Amino acid sequence: MKVLGLILAGGKSDHLGVLTSKRASAAMPIFGKYRAIDFTLSNMVNSGIVKVGVLTQYNPRSLMDHLGSGKEWDLDRKNGGLFILQPYVSPEGSYWYKGTADAIYQNMTLLRRGEEDFVLIGSGDHIYKIDFGDVFRFHFHKGADVTLIVKDLDESYDLTRYGIVQMDETGRIHNIEEKPKNPQGETAFLGIYFINKYLLMDLLYSFVPTGATDLLLDVIMPNLRKLKVYGYKFDGYWRNIKKSVYEYYRTNMDILNEGVRKELFYKNGKVYTKLKDLPPPKFTGTAVVENSLISDGTIITGRVKNSVVFRGVKIRAGAIVENSIVMEGTVIEEGAVVYNAILDKESIVREEKKIIGDKEILVFEKRAVI
Amino acid sequence: MFHQNVVALILAGGQGTRLGVLTERIAKPAVPFGGKFRIIDFTMSNCVNSGIYTIGVLTQYRPHILSKHIGIGKPWDLDRKDGGVVILPPYQGSKESDWYKGTANAVYQNIEFVDMYDPEYVVILSGDHVYAMDYNDILDYHISKDADGTIACMEVPLEEARRFGIMITDIDNEIVEFQEKPKEPKGNLASLGIYVFNWKFLKKILIEDEKDPNSSHDFGKDIIPKIIYNDLGKLYAFRFEGYWKDVGTIKSYWESNLELTRPLPPLNLYDPNWKFYTQTEEMPPAFVAKSAIVENSLVSEGSEIEGQVFDSVIFQGVKVERGVVIKNSVIMTKTVIKEGSKIENAVIAENVVIGKGAVIGEGEYKESLLDPRIYNSEITVIGMNARIPDEAVLGKNVVIGHDVKEKDFEKLNIESGEFVLSNRE
Numbered sequence: 001m002k003v004l005g006l007i008l009a010g011g012k013s014d015h016l017g018v019l020t021s022k023r024a025s026a027a028m029p030i031f032g033k034y035r036a037i038d039f040t041l042s043n044m045v046n047s048g049i050v051k052v053g054v055l056t057q058y059n060p061r062s063l064m065d066h067l068g069s070g071k072e073w074d075l076d077r078k079n080g081g082l083f084i085l086q087p088y089v090s091p092e093g094s095y096w097y098k099g100t101a102d103a104i105y106q107n108m109t110l111l112r113r114g115e116e117d118f119v120l121i122g123s124g125d126h127i128y129k130i131d132f133g134d135v136f137r138f139h140f141h142k143g144a145d146v147t148l149i150v151k152d153l154d155e156s157y158d159l160t161r162y163g164i165v166q167m168d169e170t171g172r173i174h175n176i177e178e179k180p181k182n183p184q185g186e187t188a189f190l191g192i193y194f195i196n197k198y199l200l201m202d203l204l205y206s207f208v209p210t211g212a213t214d215l216l217l218d219v220i221m222p223n224l225r226k227l228k229v230y231g232y233k234f235d236g237y238w239r240n241i242k243k244s245v246y247e248y249y250r251t252n253m254d255i256l257n258e259g260v261r262k263e264l265f266y267k268n269g270k271v272y273t274k275l276k277d278l279p280p281p282k283f284t285g286t287a288v289v290e291n292s293l294i295s296d297g298t299i300i301t302g303r304v305k306n307s308v309v310f311r312g313v314k315i316r317a318g319a320i321v322e323n324s325i326v327m328e329g330t331v332i333e334e335g336a337v338v339y340n341a342i343l344d345k346e347s348i349v350r351e352e353k354k355i356i357g358d359k360e361i362l363v364f365e366k367r368a369v370i
Numbered sequence: 371m372f373h374q375n376v377v378a379l380i381l382a383g384g385q386g387t388r389l390g391v392l393t394e395r396i397a398k399p400a401v402p403f404g405g406k407f408r409i410i411d412f413t414m415s416n417c418v419n420s421g422i423y424t425i426g427v428l429t430q431y432r433p434h435i436l437s438k439h440i441g442i443g444k445p446w447d448l449d450r451k452d453g454g455v456v457i458l459p460p461y462q463g464s465k466e467s468d469w470y471k472g473t474a475n476a477v478y479q480n481i482e483f484v485d486m487y488d489p490e491y492v493v494i495l496s497g498d499h500v501y502a503m504d505y506n507d508i509l510d511y512h513i514s515k516d517a518d519g520t521i522a523c524m525e526v527p528l529e530e531a532r533r534f535g536i537m538i539t540d541i542d543n544e545i546v547e548f549q550e551k552p553k554e555p556k557g558n559l560a561s562l563g564i565y566v567f568n569w570k571f572l573k574k575i576l577i578e579d580e581k582d583p584n585s586s587h588d589f590g591k592d593i594i595p596k597i598i599y600n601d602l603g604k605l606y607a608f609r610f611e612g613y614w615k616d617v618g619t620i621k622s623y624w625e626s627n628l629e630l631t632r633p634l635p636p637l638n639l640y641d642p643n644w645k646f647y648t649q650t651e652e653m654p655p656a657f658v659a660k661s662a663i664v665e666n667s668l669v670s671e672g673s674e675i676e677g678q679v680f681d682s683v684i685f686q687g688v689k690v691e692r693g694v695v696i697k698n699s700v701i702m703t704k705t706v707i708k709e710g711s712k713i714e715n716a717v718i719a720e721n722v723v724i725g726k727g728a729v730i731g732e733g734e735y736k737e738s739l740l741d742p743r744i745y746n747s748e749i750t751v752i753g754m755n756a757r758i759p760d761e762a763v764l765g766k767n768v769v770i771g772h773d774v775k776e777k778d779f780e781k782l783n784i785e786s787g788e789f790v791l792s793n794r795e
Contacts, residue, residue: 279406
C-alpha cells in the first residue's frame with residue numbers, strides 16, 4: 001500500500017501579523033532550529049511516506065529555501081521524493097489556488113500519475129508527532145471512505161476557531177460545524193485527512209468545476225451522508241501555530257516542559273530540518289541560563305530565563321532575556337532587557353534598550369533595530 | 371581564484387596510541403572534538419574552504435567509524451560528479467599487497483589514484499590535527515618560490531622541539547637541514563605535517579624510495595631528508611602563524627577542548643567565513659533547566675542540563691541530571707551523568723553511564739599502574755560504553771576501559787593511578 005502525502009502550506013495567516021509578512025506560516029521558525037512544516041513533513045517520512053507534495057502559494061521563498069531538494073528528509077529521490085506544487089500559468093490562463101480543494105484539483109496530474117492508493121493531507125502549520133501508521137490501520141479497520149483526525153480540545157483552545165465534529169460511538173462523523181459561535185462538543189477536526197486517492201479524484205472532479213473551493217466545507221461536509229467519514233481521535237500534543245500570536249508563543253514555551261519535549265522531539269521518530277553547520281552554543285563565565293532552549297552557534301554572555309533561543313544568537317553581557325522567543329541571528333546588546341517578546345530573525349536590540357511586554361506579547365519584525 | 375589542479379591526500383591511518391582508551395576502538399582522526407566535531411573535520415573543512423574538492427583519505431587503523439563519518443562527503447559538499455572524497459584503504463594487488471608501511475608508502479600505493487586526476491600539485495595532510503588554514507596561501511607561496519616541495523612550519527618552544535621534525539632554513543626560507551624528532555634540536559622551526567609537492571617530482575621520489583630497502587617509507591624520516599641531503603630538489607618552509615594543534619596526548623586533547631570554552635579562543639569555531647563542517651545526528655537544541663548552572667562551557671544539541679557545568683565541553687545528547695557538578699571535563703556524545711555525581715578533570719567517551727552519586731577526580735595524583743607513558747596527568751579517562759556503578763569513587767589519572775560493566779568493578783573505590791578494564795577481553 002502506498003500513500004501520497006500532501007501538505008497544505010500556501011495559506012496566509014491573518015493572525016500572525018508581521019511574523020508572516022515575509023513568510024508563509026508553514027515556514028514559521030519554531031523551537032530554536034525548526035520550521036513549522038518540519039513536523040508534518042517528518043511525521044510523513046517517519047511513517048514511511050516517500051512521496052510528498054507541498055502546496056505553496058503565499059510568499060513561498062523562505063519555505064522553498066528551507067525545503068530545498070528535500071535531502072534533509074531523505075526526499076531527494078529518483079522515485080517519489082519532494083514535489084513543490086505552486087500555482088502556475090498555462091495556455092488556459094493562470095489561477096491562484098482558491099482554496100484547498102481547488103489547490104489539489106489544479107495538481108491533479110500528481111494524483112493521476114502516481115501509483116499510490118491513498119492520500120494523506122496535512123497542514124504545514126501543525127505542531128505534533130504522530131505515527132500515521134495508526135491512522136491507516138484505523139481507516140482499514142473501520143472500512144472508512146475518509147478518515148479525519150480529530151482531538152478533544154480542552155479549554156486552552158478557542159473552540160470557536162475550529163471545526164467541531166459530532167461522532168457516534170463507532171467513530172463515524174455525522175456532522176461538522178465550522179467555527180461555530182456556540183460549539184456543541186469539544187471534539188475538533190485537526191485538518192488532517194486520510195482518503196482513498198481515486199475517491200478524492202472523483203470528489204474533486206465532481207465538485208470543483210461547479211464551484212467548490214474548500215475541501216472540508218464544499219466537498220466533505222455536503223457529503224457526510226453519502227461517505228463513510230470517520231474520526232480518528234488523536235490524544236497527543238497538537239497545536240496550530242497559525243491561530244494567533246499567542247498560540248505561536250505558547251507553543252514555543254510548551255517545549256520548556258519536559259513531557260512536551262520528549263513527545264515532540266523523540267516520540268515516533270526524529271524531527272528533521274535544514275542543517276546549518278554551526279558550532280555548539282557557548283556559555284561564557286558571566287552567562288546565567290535557566291529553563292531555556294539554546295541552539296547551535298549561539299553565544300550567551302548575559303542572562304536568559306524561560307526562553308527559546310534560536311541559532312546564531314548573541315546575548316551580550318548584562319543583557320536580560322526572559323519569557324521570550326529570540327530568532328536566528330538576533331543580537332541583544334549589552335544591558336538591554338527583553339521581557340515577553342518575540343524578536344524575529346536578525347534583529348538588534350541596542351545597548352540599554354528595554355522591551356517589556358506583558359500578557360500582550362510584543363512582536364518585532366525581521367531585521368528590526370530597537 | 372582557487373587552484374584547480376590540486377589533489378589533497380589526508381593521512382588518516384594512525385592509531386594515536388598516546389590517546390590511550392580514546393583510540394582503542396577508533397582511529398585518531400575520528401576522535402570527537404569540540405562538542406560536535408571529529409578531529410578530521412578540521413582538515414576536511416580546510417580543504418573545501420580552500421576550494422580543494424578532490425580528496426583522498428588514507429585509512430588503515432580501525433577505519434569503520436571514520437569511513438561512516440565521511441560517507442560520500444555530503445556534509446562537506448564533497449558528493450560530487452568529479453572528484454569529491456574517496457576513502458583509500460590498503461588493498462590487494464596482483465603482484466603485491468601490503469599494509470601501508472609508512473606515510474610515504476601510503477601515498478606510493480595510491481599513485482594511481484592521484485594520476486587519475488593528473489594534478490600539478492598534491493597537498494599531503496594529516497587527519498590528526500586541529501587548525502584553520504587556507505591552503506591557497508601555502509600553494510601560492512610554493513608557486514612563487516618555484517619550489518619542488520613546501521612544508522608548513524611553526525616556531526615552537528625549544529623544549530617541545532624534540533617532538534617535531536625540525537627545519538633549518540637559509541635566509542630565503544629554503545630548507546637546508548632537517549632533523550626528525552631530534553634529541554638535540556638545532557632550531558625551533560617545526561614541521562606541521564602539511565606538505566605541498568609538485569606531483570611529478572614527488573611521484574619520482576616515491577618510486578625511488580620504494581626500492582630502497584633501508585627506508586622506512588616515511589615522509590619525515592626518509593623522504594624529506596633524502597630530498598635535502600641528496601639534493602634532489604628545492605624544499606621551502608612556509609611559516610604558518612595561526613592556531614595549529616596536534617592533539618596527540620590525553621593532556622593536550624583535554625586542554626585544547628577546554629580552550630574552546632574561554633572567551634576568545636585561538637581557534638574560532640564561530641567564524642562565518644571559515645566554517646567547520648561535520649556529520650552529526652539530527653538533534654533538537656540544548657535544554658538548560660531551571661536547576662542548572664552552566665558557565666564557561668560549550669553545550670551541544672540534544673543535551674539536557676539539570677545540574678551544574680563549569681569550564682567543560684558537553685557533546686551532543688548528553689544528560690546531566692540534578693545535583694551533578696562537572697568541572698574541567700570533556701563529556702562525549704550520549705553519555706548520561708546520573709543524579710548527584712561529581713566529576714572533575716575527566717575525559718568521558720561516548721555512551722558512558724556514570725552512576726548516581728559517583729565521584730570522579732578525587733584525591734592526589736599518582737603514577738599510572740596501567741601505562742605511565744600514556745596516562746601521566748591528573749586527567750581520568752573513561753572509554754566508550756563504560757558503566758560506572760552508583761557511589762563509585764574514582765581518583766585522578768584513573769583509566770576505565772571501553773565496555774567496562776558494573777560487575778567489572780571489584781571495589782567501588784578506584785584510587786588515583788589505578789584502572790579497570792573489561793573482563794571480556
